[in-house]
Amino acid sequence: MSSNKFISIEGIAKRYPQPSGGTTTTFEDLWLSMPSGEFGCIIGHSGCGKTTVLNILAGLDEPSDGTVIVDGQAISGTSLDRAVIFQSHALLPWMTVMGNIAYAVSSKWRKWDNAKVRAHAQIYIDKVGLTGSEHKRPSELSGGMKQRVGIARALSITPKIMLMDEPFSALDALTRGTLQDEVRRVTLETGQTTFMITHDVDEAMYLADKIFLMTNGPGAVLAEIVENPLPKDRSRIDLHKHPQYYALRNHIIDFLVTRSKTFTSITPNHDPRNVPVVRPAFTEAVVTGASVMPSLASATR
Amino acid sequence: MITSLRVRAAVVSIAIFLAFIGVWHLATRSTGTAATMSPEYAKLMGLTANTGKSAMPGPLDVGAKLWEHLKQPFYDNGPNDKGLGIQLGYSVGRVGLGYLIAVIVAIPLGFLIGMSPLMNKALDPFIQVLKPISPLAWMPLALYTIKDSSLSAIFVIFICSVWPMLLNTAFGVAAVRKEWINVARTLEVGTFRRAFTVILPAAAPTILTGMRISIGIAWLVIVAAEMLVGGTGIGYFVWNEWNNLSITNVIIAILMIGLVGMLLDQILARFTRMVTFPE
Ligand SMILES: Nc1ncnc2c1ncn2[C@@H]1O[C@H](COP(=O)(O)OP(=O)(O)O)[C@@H](O)[C@H]1O
Ligand SMILES: [Mg+2]
Numbered sequence: 001m002s003s004n005k006f007i008s009i010e011g012i013a014k015r016y017p018q019p020s021g022g023t024t025t026t027f028e029d030l031w032l033s034m035p036s037g038e039f040g041c042i043i044g045h046s047g048c049g050k051t052t053v054l055n056i057l058a059g060l061d062e063p064s065d066g067t068v069i070v071d072g073q074a075i076s077g078t079s080l081d082r083a084v085i086f087q088s089h090a091l092l093p094w095m096t097v098m099g100n101i102a103y104a105v106s107s108k109w110r111k112w113d114n115a116k117v118r119a120h121a122q123i124y125i126d127k128v129g130l131t132g133s134e135h136k137r138p139s140e141l142s143g144g145m146k147q148r149v150g151i152a153r154a155l156s157i158t159p160k161i162m163l164m165d166e167p168f169s170a171l172d173a174l175t176r177g178t179l180q181d182e183v184r185r186v187t188l189e190t191g192q193t194t195f196m197i198t199h200d201v202d203e204a205m206y207l208a209d210k211i212f213l214m215t216n217g218p219g220a221v222l223a224e225i226v227e228n229p230l231p232k233d234r235s236r237i238d239l240h241k242h243p244q245y246y247a248l249r250n251h252i253i254d255f256l257v258t259r260s261k262t263f264t265s266i267t268p269n270h271d272p273r274n275v276p277v278v279r280p281a282f283t284e285a286v287v288t289g290a291s292v293m294p295s296l297a298s299a300t301r
Numbered sequence: 302m303i304t305s306l307r308v309r310a311a312v313v314s315i316a317i318f319l320a321f322i323g324v325w326h327l328a329t330r331s332t333g334t335a336a337t338m339s340p341e342y343a344k345l346m347g348l349t350a351n352t353g354k355s356a357m358p359g360p361l362d363v364g365a366k367l368w369e370h371l372k373q374p375f376y377d378n379g380p381n382d383k384g385l386g387i388q389l390g391y392s393v394g395r396v397g398l399g400y401l402i403a404v405i406v407a408i409p410l411g412f413l414i415g416m417s418p419l420m421n422k423a424l425d426p427f428i429q430v431l432k433p434i435s436p437l438a439w440m441p442l443a444l445y446t447i448k449d450s451s452l453s454a455i456f457v458i459f460i461c462s463v464w465p466m467l468l469n470t471a472f473g474v475a476a477v478r479k480e481w482i483n484v485a486r487t488l489e490v491g492t493f494r495r496a497f498t499v500i501l502p503a504a505a506p507t508i509l510t511g512m513r514i515s516i517g518i519a520w521l522v523i524v525a526a527e528m529l530v531g532g533t534g535i536g537y538f539v540w541n542e543w544n545n546l547s548i549t550n551v552i553i554a555i556l557m558i559g560l561v562g563m564l565l566d567q568i569l570a571r572f573t574r575m576v577t578f579p580e
Contacts (some may be wrong), residue, residue, distance in 0.1 A: 090483065
């Protein structure tokens with residue numbers, strides 16, 4: 001699909017009834033779209049509703065309002081087209097590595113015989129570097145290896161979209177780095193459309209083409225879409241050597257530290273259907289929505 | 302000091318056992334003629350009373366009798382004189398049958414209750430009322446409706462072993478980790494396949510724990526049930542030997558009940574280990 005709106009979240013809201021009566025609104029009238037083959041990251045503070053957005057996209061949760069359109073069709077419920085990589089990896093502990101991936105493969109291609117399922121699963125086990133661990137159980141694997149299985153399981157069903165909810169937050173820095181490389185390599189190789197939640201600014205800068213900044217909840221809004229100015233062939237090690245690195249990083253950190261709290265009050269006429277797109281550089285350049293987007297310098301005061 | 306805990310525990314176990322046998326032997330050995338006993342009373346007290354020997358058999362009597370039983374566990378000399386093996390066989394058979402029916406009923410019903418909050422709420426009052434009823438309280442009703450003592454005993458076993466399995470299955474199914482269910486959902490796994498490939502293996506350790514509790518209760522209840530309905534079985538054997546005033550046989554039966562109960566428990570424990578997965 002060449003459409004600019006391969007994924008289109010259209011005015012979704014999530015409200016929960018309060019025990020005392022009334023409702024809490026996690027977010028309201030949220031619009032977000034992404035073209036095919038892109039890597040999008042949501043960043044925002046805990047509790048702002050990132051997981052909720054991702055679960056709605058996955059079909060695991062339902063919005064109180066609005067719809068999600070994927071590849072021209074409104075989604076209803078879960079689908080093999082949208083694979084989820086869970087934060088807690090969610091491997092089935094009574095199955096081996098091969099068993100876990102084969103379970104996904106045989107769920108997608110129900111008519112395949114056992115040999116074909118295993119051969120297909122093996123490709124993805126090899127792809128994430130787990131060759132030789134096929135017959136281990138999840139309890140015998142390290143955290144990083146478990147998450148590799150999770151990634152292989154998601155990739156093995158060749159989904160249209162891969163959804164990841166803080167997939168590496170439970171891992172140590174070294175393992176996280178290798179897995180980020182792995183994910184970057186695989187997604188570039190396959191042109192996989194990917195949507196990820198993270199807390200880690202560097203992770204977002206390395207992996208994402210677009211970074212979606214969410215303000216604090218309740219009543220969170222998508223404040224800004226940051227286009228990643230770093231070159232497509234960036235590597236994790238030299239990320240900080242790019243001239244735009246600090247401009248981008250400071251912009252995001254500044255948002256998380258100050259603007260995520262104050263955004264709603266300073267920007268009363270924020271249009272959720274027309275979220276400003278920003279491409280941080282040495283001089284803060286606003287690509288669209290210039291009228292609602294104050295410059296970085298004034299926002300930090 | 303270096304000997305393992307296991308070996309030391311075994312030594313203590315053997316010492317306790319020998320001490321018990323020793324005390325038992327001393328407490329029950331002959332004390333000469335019991336002069337003060339009137340002949341009528343002695344008669345009432347059984348054959349051994351006026352020989353001065355305690356009516357309570359000693360460990361040697363029990364050992365000798367046990368050896369006799371073990372040499373010939375399956376003899377059958379009519380309704381009131383059958384080998385211990387045959388009697389235990391009847392009991393194990395009844396427990397097995399009642400228990401099997403309970404498994405067939407409890408596990409699917411437990412799945413239904415665990416998966417459906419509606420059924421959980423709807424069936425809860427019935428379970429709450431039925432569960433605390435002593436299984437033996439059902440016996441007259443069973444005898445009246447079924448009109449067969451052996452089938453009634455099986456029914457009683459069914460009713461006592463159904464509850465722990467039902468509740469554990471329902472609990473295990475309801476407590477399956479949401480993320481595992483979500484994995485199945487994102488893979489578009491149908492309800493039936495999900496039940497067998499995700500919920501059953503995830504809940505199996507809890508279900509097996511319930512089954513283990515059930516087999517223990519069933520074995521407790523069968524002895525009492527057979528005492529009531531009579532005819533065959535280890536419970537009937539105990540009662541019959543009490544009526545024959547053969548305390549030796551009663552003690553042997555008690556020992557056997559314990560051993561078979563342990564064996565049943567160990568079998569279920571092994572199954573539980575087989576389905577338990579490390580996380
Ligand atoms: N079942 C629920 N009832 C009430 N509030 C909920 C429920 N589930 C989530 N929330 C609220 O929704 C908000 C968003 O949660 P979540 O999407 O998990 O946030 P994030 O992933 O950004 O940390 C949280 O503030 C949480 O309190
Ligand atoms: Mg979250």
